Amino acid sequence: MMERGKLGLTVIALALTLVLSGCADTSVRGLRIEMIEGPGEVLVDDQGMVLYIFEPDEAGDVATCSGTCARHWPPVAAAEARDLDLGSTVNPDLIGTGTSSDGAVLTYNHWPLYRYDADTQGVARGHNIDLHGGKWFAVTAAGVRAHTD
Template sequence: MRKSKLIVIVGLLALAAAACGSSSPKTTSHPRTTSSSTTKPTVVVKTSTIKPYGTVLVNTAGHALYVFAPDKATKVTCTGGCAKIWPPLALPSDAKTKATGAVKASLLESDPNPSGGRVVTYNHWPLYAYVADTKPGVAHGQGLKLSGGYWYLMSPAGAVIKSKKSSSSSSGYRY
């Protein structure tokens, strides 16, 4: 009796092992696997309110996006060491852009990056993050003169926001 129980258990284990082995090819050809591999990655540009500047463009993580005045629209000039401090919003070759919030999809494009790949642009301005903006809702780079030029936030209307953060809320310096 004991021997027959052992044979039944061994038989069931062998059957279970065979069933597991035969299902793995079916799993790799499952339609979900195929569809997820054909889904393009997406670079999202959205909006957020950052005081005292109002509604500005931000990346997926909610970090402010800036434009670099020397870029003069459509030309990426922040490369090398500059790009380590101000990383461009890169668009991988297989990715697409997505506008959410008040972002206008018609203003969202990309331009070649001299360092390789493409950079997401808004109203023809290449977009960058700033490494000192370590959390969403801050814009420490606004109005800074670094890496050979001024850095500004971008409004969802496509306008460069040139106001500087002031030490007093009553005075707003614009240039």
């Protein structure tokens, strides 16, 4: 009986380690444009989380944020575009895939997409800030950085 308890704790510890290390599923099921206070109308995922672009990526389909950066700004794992539920203002021609040190990432207008771990649903705390080696911006329906009033 004691061995079963140890096994259960080991499984729980392993699952927690995977989640905390960023190995949890970071893919999205859908994309839409939503009005967010600050940046305006920007791209969000199916959970209403704002998606960001990282200026050093230079719209090159390669995610340059890795290590500590990626723990705070996890890249969105790539998904087949045909499987995504797209809002009417999301341009399907701008959806693609790129690469990161952890595998394939979802791109929009050739910009790798990221989430910010300090955000909550419908809030863009990461917009127009300089962290981890570059500026971060919410992304518009046109696939460019949102305004920075």
